[in-house]
Amino acid sequence: MKQQGGCQCGAVRFTTTDTPVRAMACHCTSCKLRSGSPYGVGVYFNESDVTMNDAQLGTYQFESDTTGRWIRNEFCVKCGSAVSWTLEMRPGLRAIAGGAFDNPDWFTIAAHIWTRSARSDMCYPDGMPVHEEALK
Ligand SMILES: [Zn+2]
Numbered sequence: 001m002k003q004q005g006g007c008q009c010g011a012v013r014f015t016t017t018d019t020p021v022r023a024m025a026c027h028c029t030s031c032k033l034r035s036g037s038p039y040g041v042g043v044y045f046n047e048s049d050v051t052m053n054d055a056q057l058g059t060y061q062f063e064s065d066t067t068g069r070w071i072r073n074e075f076c077v078k079c080g081s082a083v084s085w086t087l088e089m090r091p092g093l094r095a096i097a098g099g100a101f102d103n104p105d106w107f108t109i110a111a112h113i114w115t116r117s118a119r120s121d122m123c124y125p126d127g128m129p130v131h132e133e134a135l136k
C-alpha cells in the first residue's frame with residue numbers, strides 16, 4: 001500500500017509504504033500550534049516505511065510541558081507546511097501530518113485524544129473512541 005503526499009508548495013514530497021501503525025486526531029496544545037488547526041491528525045509509521053525526497057525540512061524541537069519528553073516537528077522551509085514529526089515517546093516511528101496526503105481518505109482515524117483541551121463546539125463521529133488524555 002503505497003501513498004504519497006507533500007507540502008503546500010510541492011517542494012517536499014514523501015512516499016509511505018505499508019499500513020500505518022496508528023492514526024489519531026489529537027487535540028493537545030502542541031498539535032494545535034504545530035498545525036495551526038483545532039486539532040492535528042497524526043498518521044504514525046515505522047520510520048523505514050517513510051521516504052522523503054531531498055527537499056530541505058526545517059526542524060523545531062521542544063519539550064512537552066506535560067510529559068517532559070521531546071517532540072521534533074518537521075516542516076517545509078519554503079512554504080512552512082507541517083509535514084511530519086518524531087517523538088521521544090514513540091521511538092522508531094515517524095508521524096505524517098494527516099492533511100498532507102494526496103488522498104485524504106486512505107487511512108482511518110482510530111481515536112480522538114487529548115480531548116480535554118478540544119474546542120467546546122467539537123463534535124465526534126458516532127462510535128469514535130474519545131480519550132480525555134493520551135491513549136495508553
Ligand atoms: Zn513547501
Ligand SMILES: [Zn+2]
Pocket residue numbers: 026027028029030031032040114
Ligand atoms: Zn497532540
